[in-house]
Amino acid sequence: MPALCLCFVVHEPYRLRRYTVFDMGQNSVYEDDDRNCDSLLYAARQTYLPMNTILLKLIKRYGRDFRLSVCISGTALDQFEQYAPEVLESFQALAETGNVEFVGDTNPHSMAFLYSREEFILQVEEHAKRLKNLFGKRPTTYRNAELVYNNAMAACLAELGFRTALTEGADQVLGWRSPNYVYTPLNLPDMRLLLRNVTLSMDIGRRFNDRNWDQWPLTADKFASWIHNLEDAEVINLFNDYHIYGLRNSADSGIFNFFEALPGAIMAKPGYYFATCADVAKKLKPVAEIDVPEFISWDEEGRDLNAWLGNDMQKDAVHALYALTKRVRALNLPWLNQDFERLQTADHFHNMSTKWFTVFMPDRPNPFPSPYDAYIAYMNILSDFEMRVNAAEAEAARENTGAKTAKKTVTKPQAKAAKAPAKAVASKAVAPKSGAAKQASAKTSQAKTGAAKPGQAKPKTGTSKAGTSKAGTSKAVRKKAS
Numbered sequence: 349m350p351a352l353c354l355c356f357v358v359h360e361p362y363r364l365r366r367y368t369v370f371d372m373g374q375n376s377v378y379e380d381d382d383r384n385c386d387s388l389l390y391a392a393r394q395t396y397l398p399m400n401t402i403l404l405k406l407i408k409r410y411g412r413d414f415r416l417s418v419c420i421s422g423t424a425l426d427q428f429e430q431y432a433p434e435v436l437e438s439f440q441a442l443a444e445t446g447n448v449e450f451v452g453d454t455n456p457h458s459m460a461f462l463y464s465r466e467e468f469i470l471q472v473e474e475h476a477k478r479l480k481n482l483f484g485k486r487p488t489t490y491r492n493a494e495l496v497y498n499n500a501m502a503a504c505l506a507e508l509g510f511r512t513a514l515t516e517g518a519d520q521v522l523g524w525r526s527p528n529y530v531y532t533p534l535n536l537p538d539m540r541l542l543l544r545n546v547t548l549s550m551d552i553g554r555r556f557n558d559r560n561w562d563q564w565p566l567t568a569d570k571f572a573s574w575i576h577n578l579e580d581a582e583v584i585n586l587f588n589d590y591h592i593y594g595l596r597n598s599a600d601s602g603i604f605n606f607f608e609a610l611p612g613a614i615m616a617k618p619g620y621y622f623a624t625c626a627d628v629a630k631k632l633k634p635v636a637e638i639d640v641p642e643f644i645s646w647d648e649e650g651r652d653l654n655a656w657l658g659n660d661m662q663k664d665a666v667h668a669l670y671a672l673t674k675r676v677r678a679l680n681l682p683w684l685n686q687d688f689e690r691l692q693t694a695d696h697f698h699n700m701s702t703k704w705f706t707v708f709m710p711d712r713p714n715p716f717p718s719p720y721d722a723y724i725a726y727m728n729i730l731s732d733f734e735m736r737v738n739a740a741e742a743e744a745a746r747e748n749t750g751a752k753t754a755k756k757t758v759t760k761p762q763a764k765a766a767k768a769p770a771k772a773v774a775s776k777a778v779a780p781k782s783g784a785a786k787q788a789s790a791k792t793s794q795a796k797t798g799a800a801k802p803g804q805a806k807p808k809t810g811t812s813k814a815g816t817s818k819a820g821t822s823k824a825v826r827k828k829a830s
Contacts, residue, residue, distance in 0.1 A: 454471040494655075528584055656697045
């Protein structure tokens with residue numbers, strides 16, 4: 349019987365404000381703080397707190413038979429800490445049950461892998477360390493923003509120690525195969541690849557409240573019957589945005605009642621159970637290898653990157669941003685690093701999409717009137733950001749030059765001064781003189797002082813020892829003669 353693998357995506361971007369050319373060089377506050385705060389608090393009341401309460405209730409009710417995975421972006425964690433710490437505490441309470449796996453992501457929910465492998469690795473490691481600190485375990489499963497994935501990304505993730513990757517069950521990848529099995533990435537037999545069941549995921553995520561849908565209203569028993577009909581499946585992967593519970597579908601739609609009743613309806617048939625992505629990877633053996641040479645995503649129409657990188661505005665903005673990568677990371681200034689990462693959030697480029705401008709989800713509206721306004725504001729912000737990078741580089745260069753000059757100035761006197769103390773120490777090291785030695789020294793000094801220098805007359809006072817000796821001899825001769 350198949351396992352049900354639920355993975356909820358918890359993501360809140362930092363929405364940018366309408367930044368104009370008159371702000372450049374004057375104001376470097378890029379985010380709409382009021383809107384971000386209001387949106388997060390509203391999402392906390394409508395989705396996060398009630399849904400987390402239901403999850404805790406289900407875990408207590410079913411124990412180890414009800415397990416699931418959650419992927420929380422770094423920007424969502426930032427806003428939980430900043431605006432609603434009680435939401436973060438509710439996720440930590442889920443972590444303490446041991447029934448919830450926290451899945452890895454890039455910290456700013458970005459598409460960094462497409463442009464810089466080094467930046468991608470830095471962001472993934474940053475997010476992994478954060479999950480370890482907050483929830484007690486380092487992630488072994490990875491889900492990239494928008495389920496973006498290809499072979500090269502899988503190889504990089506394997507090097508970083510991840511055992512499982514998640515992506516879209518796209519038709520161009522699967523062909524005739526089913527997403528309801530475990531696969532391996534190309535040439536990575538020890539790694540596991542889980543593919544989203546698109547149809548069943550979207551039945552809940554997009555069609556639940558669609559009154560024009562021929563299956564409306566969707567009940568827990570009806571959905572469970574569809575699951576039970578997939579008897580040959582080994583795993584059914586339901587990957588959805590957490591916003592569908594309470595924001596995209598309000599409480600009045602019955603979405604909370606549906607989810608609370610769903611585990612019981614599915615497990616009413618013996619053999620069915622809920623598992624985390626890591627559980628599935630450990631328990632089930634892969635059936636085949638999946639080759640994904642080109643990037644895929646959960647974009648609804650083409651399963652490609654067009655929703656984020658499909659027009660010239662998006663391409664211009666993303667290339668201008670990543671052109672600054674090496675300069676920003678070389679400076680390694682916390683305030684620049686933070687702004688740089690938040691500017692990489694995939695939502696900013698989605699806001700510039702002309703393809704999806706008319707079908708934004710009500711829970712994730714475009715904060716700008718049009719894709720063109722989004723592009724103009726973003727490029728103005730990027731221009732100001734580059735000015736700050738230039739200023740930081742100039743300051744670093746001045747400090748570096750000043751340090752070198754000071755080093756040269758200090759080094760030469762120090763080298764000369766280093767010899768003087770050596771002489772002083774040597775003179776102090778001479779043994780003290782005895783009394784006899786002092787007298788001999790004094791006589792020698794007197795003899796040196798009394799001696800005439802070349803070219804000078806002899807002193808009138810003072811007689812030499814030789815003179816004294818001759819005078820004594822003459823007196824002795826005169827006495828004998830008398």
